[in-house]
Amino acid sequence: MKLGKFLSMGVLSVFALGACTPNADDNSEWNDGSQPVVFKSQIQGVKTRAVNNAWSEDGSDQVGVFVKQNGAFGDAVNKHYYVSAEGNLSTASADDAIYYPDNGDKVDFVAYYPYATTLAGNAYTVDVTEQSSQPAIDLLYSINATNKDKSVTAPVQLTFKHQLAKIVLNITKDATIPTLEGLKVAVTGTKTKGSFALLNGVLTPDDNSVQNIAAKVSNAGTLAETIILPVNGLSGAAITFTIGDKTKSWNIPEGQNYVAGSQYTYPVVIKETGGQISVSFGDATIDDWTPVTGGNIDIDFGNGGGVDPTPGGEEKLIFTETFGAVMGSKPSGGWPYVSKFTAWSNPWTFTDKTSTMSIRSIDYKTESNPNPTDKVNNLWVPAAKNSTLEISSINTEGYTKMKFGFELAADSYNFTAGTKISEQELNVLRFTWNGQDISIPSKIVTSANSNVFFPFEIATDLVGTANSVLEISTTDADNKAGLRVANIKIFGTK
Numbered sequence: 001m002k003l004g005k006f007l008s009m010g011v012l013s014v015f016a017l018g019a020c021t022p023n024a025d026d027n028s029e030w031n032d033g034s035q036p037v038v039f040k041s042q043i044q045g046v047k048t049r050a051v052n053n054a055w056s057e058d059g060s061d062q063v064g065v066f067v068k069q070n071g072a073f074g075d076a077v078n079k080h081y082y083v084s085a086e087g088n089l090s091t092a093s094a095d096d097a098i099y100y101p102d103n104g105d106k107v108d109f110v111a112y113y114p115y116a117t118t119l120a121g122n123a124y125t126v127d128v129t130e131q132s133s134q135p136a137i138d139l140l141y142s143i144n145a146t147n148k149d150k151s152v153t154a155p156v157q158l159t160f161k162h163q164l165a166k167i168v169l170n171i172t173k174d175a176t177i178p179t180l181e182g183l184k185v186a187v188t189g190t191k192t193k194g195s196f197a198l199l200n201g202v203l204t205p206d207d208n209s210v211q212n213i214a215a216k217v218s219n220a221g222t223l224a225e226t227i228i229l230p231v232n233g234l235s236g237a238a239i240t241f242t243i244g245d246k247t248k249s250w251n252i253p254e255g256q257n258y259v260a261g262s263q264y265t266y267p268v269v270i271k272e273t274g275g276q277i278s279v280s281f282g283d284a285t286i287d288d289w290t291p292v293t294g295g296n297i298d299i300d301f302g303n304g305g306g307v308d309p310t311p312g313g314e315e316k317l318i319f320t321e322t323f324g325a326v327m328g329s330k331p332s333g334g335w336p337y338v339s340k341f342t343a344w345s346n347p348w349t350f351t352d353k354t355s356t357m358s359i360r361s362i363d364y365k366t367e368s369n370p371n372p373t374d375k376v377n378n379l380w381v382p383a384a385k386n387s388t389l390e391i392s393s394i395n396t397e398g399y400t401k402m403k404f405g406f407e408l409a410a411d412s413y414n415f416t417a418g419t420k421i422s423e424q425e426l427n428v429l430r431f432t433w434n435g436q437d438i439s440i441p442s443k444i445v446t447s448a449n450s451n452v453f454f455p456f457e458i459a460t461d462l463v464g465t466a467n468s469v470l471e472i473s474t475t476d477a478d479n480k481a482g483l484r485v486a487n488i489k490i491f492g493t494k
Contacts, residue, residue, distance in 0.1 A: 056135070057085045062115035066122075066198060067098060068108040071332045073122055073199060080115060100150035108328050109145040110198055111158050114138075124196040126203065128164065128227050131216040137227055139163040141201055144374040146328035157373035163196060163203060165231075165258035167239075168265040169215070169224040176272035180221025182243070183270075187213045187226045189237035189252075194229055201325025202343055203260070205229050230260035232319065232346055233395060241270070246277050253494075255395060259320050314493065315403070318396055318464075321345045321488040323377035327361040335360045335380065338389065346394075353388040357381055362484070365409075365452045376453070376486050381429065381474060383411070383421075383482040388473040396464025399492025404431065404438055404470075405457045406489065411482035412450035421481035422447055426454065428478035429485065432471045433462050453486055464492050 061083040067076035080092035091097050101107065114136055116124060128137050140160035148156055167187065173180055193209035196202070215224040237252040258264065269280040324343030338352035341359045357379055364376035381387045396402065410424035423446045431438040438458050445452065472485060 059084045063111050063113045064115045065098065066110040068110050069105065077122060078119055104149050106147045106149045109156060111142040112198055113140040113160060122198050124198055126194040126196050128229060129192045129213060131214060131226060134216060134225065134227055139196060143201055143326050143328050159374045162261040164227050164229060165260060166263040167226045167228060168263060169268045170265065171222050171224060171268045171270060174271040177270055183217055183221035184242040185215040185217055185224040186240045187215060187228060188240060191229050200343060228258055230258055232257045241279050243277055248277060248279060257318060315491055316494060317489060318492050319346055319490045323359050323379060326375050326377055328375055348394055349392045351390040353390055354386055356385045356387045357389055362451060367452060378484040378486040381479060381483040383479050384476045386476050391470045394468040394470060395466055396468045396492055397466040399464035399494050401493040402433060402462040402464055403459045403491035407453040407455050407486040409451050409453045409484040410445050412447035420447065424481040428474050429483055430473050434465060434468055436462055
C-alpha cells in the first residue's frame, strides 16, 4: 500500500514531526514525496515531567508512535520521535517517518512515553521499582487521534494521559525534630511491575512483583514522591518512615484505590513525643494527575499511633468506572455489547438484563468544550427500548453517605423510529443503589446539545455493603433519543 500525505500528532505541547514510513525496508513504496504531517501534543492533567509542565530542555525526551488500522497495528509500529523543549516532534531517522495511506484509508494513531527500543509483542514493560528518575517511569499514553486520512490538513492532536498513579507526601516537622535530612520513605506491599498493551491501553500487573518501593525523597526531607501501579481494593500495603535507626509504618487502609492518572497528595507532620517519633497525615487530595480526601493518619514510633480520623469520617473517591481505555474508532467487529465487553476499569460484575446496551467511544463534548480533540468511552442505551444494566460485586463495606457522580448525554435521533428528537429529559435514566432510588435532578437537553455530556453529582444518605449493586435502567417510552453514560464515580464516607 502506497502512503500519501504525512500526518501530525500531539499532547503536551506542540510537536512538529518529520516524515515516517511504516516499512523501513522499502521507503519507495511509502514515501511519495508529499509533505509530512504536523503533530500537536499536550498532556492531560498535572505533569510529572522533568520540568513540571514542560518537556526536557535538552530535547532528550522520546516517544513511540504507532499507526492503527481496522483495529490492529500495521507495519508502522514504534516509530521513534524526539521531543524538543517547545514540544516539537522530530523523527529519530528517515525510516521513522509516517505517511497517510495514499489510497485514502482512515487510520488511528497511538503514542506513548517514554520510548522503548524493544517491546514485548507491542506491549510496554512497566517497572516502578526505581524511582530516582521519575520521568523515566511516568507512562503516558495517547489514543485519541482516530479516523484520520490524507485529506486532513490541520495538525493531528495527540492527548497523552498518565497511566500510573502517584503518591506525594508534603512533609513538615515541629521543633522536636532537629532536621528531616536523611529521612527515608518507602511504599510496601504493592505490585511493582506489569505489561501495558499499547493496542488497547490495558495494564496487566505482575502478581509476583510485590516488593518495597523506595520513594524519591528531597534532600531536605520535605517531599517524598512515589509512582505506583493503579489498583482497586489495595490490601496489605503500608508507608514506612525511617529517621536514623527508628522506623515506623502506617498501614494504608484496606480497600484503598489508587486510580490511573491521579496524584494523591498527603500533608505529613513528623514530631517526637515521649522520646519516640510520630508521623501525622492530613487529608489527602487527588489531582488529575484528580483531588481525593482521605483520613488523618498518626504514626507513633513507639507509643501507639494509627489513624486519627476527622470527626464524622472523611469522604473518599472509592471507584471510578470509565469503561476501559478509550477505543477511539469503531472496532472492525462493531461496538461491543455489554455481554461481550471485558476491558472494565473495575472487577465488578456487569449484567445487561435486557441485552440492549453496548460500550462505545465518541467525541468528548461538554458545555465548556463543544469541539474536543479527545474521545470518551460510554455506555450506550439505545432509544425506544427497555434497558437495564446491573453492576454488582461493588465492595463498599463500611462506607456511609454514598455519593454518585456520572456524566449523561442524549443523542438527537431515534434510529428505531427514524425520527429526529427535539428534546430529551436526561433523568429518565433511573439509578438505584441496593434497590433504593438515587434522585437525579431534571435536565432537558435539545438537539442543539446532541451528544454533549452533562455532569451530575448526587449526595445521599445511602450506605455501602460488601456486595453493593448499582442499577441503571430506562423504558422504551421515556428514552426517545438514545442516552449515554460516562465516567461513573462512587464516593463514600468512612
